[in-house]
Amino acid sequence: MFRTRPSRTWLTIFGMGIGTGAVLFLIGLGYGFQHLILSNIVSSDTLLSLTISSTQPDVIIINDQALTEMREIEGIKDISPIVSYPAQIAMGDLIGNIVLKGIDDNYLKYEGINVKDGEEMGKEKKEVLVSEAVVMLFGAETNSEIIGKEVEVQISGALGESAVGGEEFIQFDDKYKIVGVVVGTESVFIFFPLSDLQKRVDIFEYESAKVRVTKEASIIPVSDALIDKGFQVISLSETVNQANQIFRGIQFALGFFGAIALFVAAIGMVNTMTVTLLERTNEIGIMRATGASKKDILTIFMSEATVMGFLGGVAGLILGILGGSLFNLTINIIAGAFGGKSISLFYYPAWFIITLIVVSTSVGLAAGFFPGRKAAKLDPLDALRYK
Secondary structure: OOOOOHHHHHHHHHHHHHHHHHHHHHHHHHHHHHHHHHHHHOOHHHHOEEEEEEOOOOOOOEOHHHHHHHOOOOOEEEEEEEEEEEEEEEEOOEEEEEEEEEEOOOHHHHHOOOEEEEOOOOOOOOEEEEEHHHHHHOOOOOHHHHOOOEEEEEEEOOOOOOOOOOOOEEEEEEEEEEEEEEOOOOOOEEEEEHHHHHHHOOOOOEOEEEEEEOOHHHHHHHHHHHHHOOEEEEEHHHHHHHHHHHHHHHHHHHHHHHHHHHHHHHHHHHHHHHHHHHHOHHHHHHHHHOOOOHHHHHHHHHHHHHHHHHHHHHHHHHHHHHHHHHHHHHHHHHHHHOOOOOOOOOOOOHHHHHHHHHHHHHHHHHHHHHHHHHHHOOOHHHHHHOO
């Protein structure tokens, strides 16, 4: 086929490549959206973390005793609480009302919060993180302008068993250095070292806590144990599983349209093999007359079709990735013109690429079976007389 009708053969391979490339392009786009969205909110720590809060704050509270009892539950690796207070911070002559959130070293990674600019708080250091809203509050044009500045902190209200919200303020003697800015333009808050806060005030109750389990299999039993104790439990893994189901539906829909193109290409290959059968009828008669069996004839046709299917898969791989790269480049150029960031819209799992090559090869094999079986059934004498 490659020697007698090379142009037709390569056009058939190219058609198969277009069909395979369409599947790769569309499915890769679906996986790309999934990877782009979930990679920004999910890490191994956030997936294995539970958020717990009290369902009855007046009856069941999250305090140090409750945290100690939680740590005895099998499957819990670590617990990271958070406490919030209304506060004021002063930077020079500027004073702003904010929410102070006391956290330990692990809370940010369990919550999935990344430092946008700067660095994380150091252990046992007088350092704080601020939200982007704080940057706006103090009139800084960029996050970097506020990083490195020192602020004075005072907490509002009476701290203890009574509610926070009085008019009194507890002034902290030390100044604290802003070392980083986290995402958050709607809420004016700072992250404050919990260990430092515990030295200055008595904390009788935490707002909530992040529970890090040892492995994925521990999520359900740990959740059940915490619910039995009266706590409300929220797991990001459930949200991610629901999102993955939605993305699988999107990928199926996109793959369906790509499969139509692949099906049309397969019909073209069957047509090519059928035409080849008609052109090689006399040759088939000679081979049968010289001792070739029906199995040999069938093998020849199926081998040729399989090679064409494989080459079509490779061509589709090249076309799909090249098309995706050009599309992604175009989108990023447009986004850059409007001040947006570059993103990757396509993601190709290795297993999917291998599967696509196998499917393309299998389609070629199937496309060669029916013309091959018809060729094998030809009567040698009729084939020799065919013109």
